[in-house]
Amino acid sequence: MFQRFIRAIKSMFGGLVSSMEDPKLILEQNIRELNDQIPQMNENIATVKANAVMLRKEVDRYEKTIAEVTAKIRSAINADRDDLAEGYALQLEKAKENLGHSKEQLKFADQAYEKALKVKKAFMREKDRKIKEAREALRASERAEWQSKVADALETFETGGLDQTHNDMLSRLNETTARNEARMEIALESVDTETMEIEANAEKLRAQELVNQFKQEMGKAPAQKEKKIEIDETEPAPKESGKTVGKDRTKS
Incomplete structure (x- = not known):
């Protein structure tokens, strides 16, 4: 009975939370959170890198100390000062021990730095993929909202009798x-x-x-050209006749 009551309470609150969730706002918040994680990740990587740099300096210092102490031991032995050589020998042993620890820590620090870079690279790739998907979903949501408004307008246009x-x-x-x-x-x-x-x-x-x-x-009429009529005054030639008047005289 108690379990059923718990399930009922969870279902009520779960339904309330689901109804309050806005996918668009949540995706926008996810994009902001993914971008906000980059500075924190860079800071962590910088801390790992600083630790590796510090250990590398310690290794260099111990190596320098070992070289100096070794030279002092040789000088003391050459000067027949075994007491000084013994003291330097203890310092040399301690320096070598510290050098070993520092090298081991430096090895782990370098590995941690390389791993941090790989993690950042994978995170950036995943971040870009998720942001791209979120933005595509947001654009699709905006298009769907616009299409819904257009559909509502068309339905209103049809149902209104216009x-x-x-x-x-x-x-x-x-x-x-x-x-x-x-x-x-x-x-x-x-x-x-x-x-x-x-x-x-x-x-x-x-x-x-x-x-x-x-x-x-008004006397403004254009002058008309007079037509000249040519008359042929030549007389026609007389026609010859076969008749003669009077008698023809012949010369003797």
């Missing part, structure tokens, strides 16, 4: 236009256009004649 009214008005205007064009064609066919053109030309000629008369009265 679409049908629009089509009816277009049909009525087209019908009226076709009717008027048909009336114009019928009217033009019923009119004798040839007679109208002849009458118009006759009126134009009549108007030109009237204007020419006014010009003649």
Whole structure:
């Protein structure tokens, strides 16, 4: 009974949380958190790198100390100062021991630094992939919202009766236009256009004649060329006749 009550409580709160979650806002928050992790990761890598640098300096210092102590031991032995050589020998042993520990720590520090770089590289690759997926999902969500608004507008346009009214008005205007064009064609066919053109030309000629008369009265009429009639004044040649008048005289 108690377990059922716990499950009921979890289902209630789970449903409440699910209803409060906005996938778009959560994805945007995830992008911000992924970008915010980069500075912290760089700081951790810098700490690992600093530890490796410090250990490398310790190794160099111990190696230098060992070289100096070794030289002192040889100098003491050459000077027959075994007591000094023994003291330097203990220092040399301690320096070698410290050098071994430092080298071992440096090895682990270098490995940790290389591993940190690999982790960062993998994290950056995964971060870029997740951010790309999130941004694509956000763009798809924006497109879906816009398409939903367009669909709502179209549905409102259809259900509001505007679409049908629009089509009816277009049909009525087209019908009226076709009717008027048909009336114009019928009217033009019923009119004798040839007679109208002849009458118009006759009126134009009549108007030109009237204007020419006014010009003649005003003395502004263009001079007309006189036509010369040529008369042929040559007399026709007399026709020869076979008859003779009087008697023909012959010379003796």
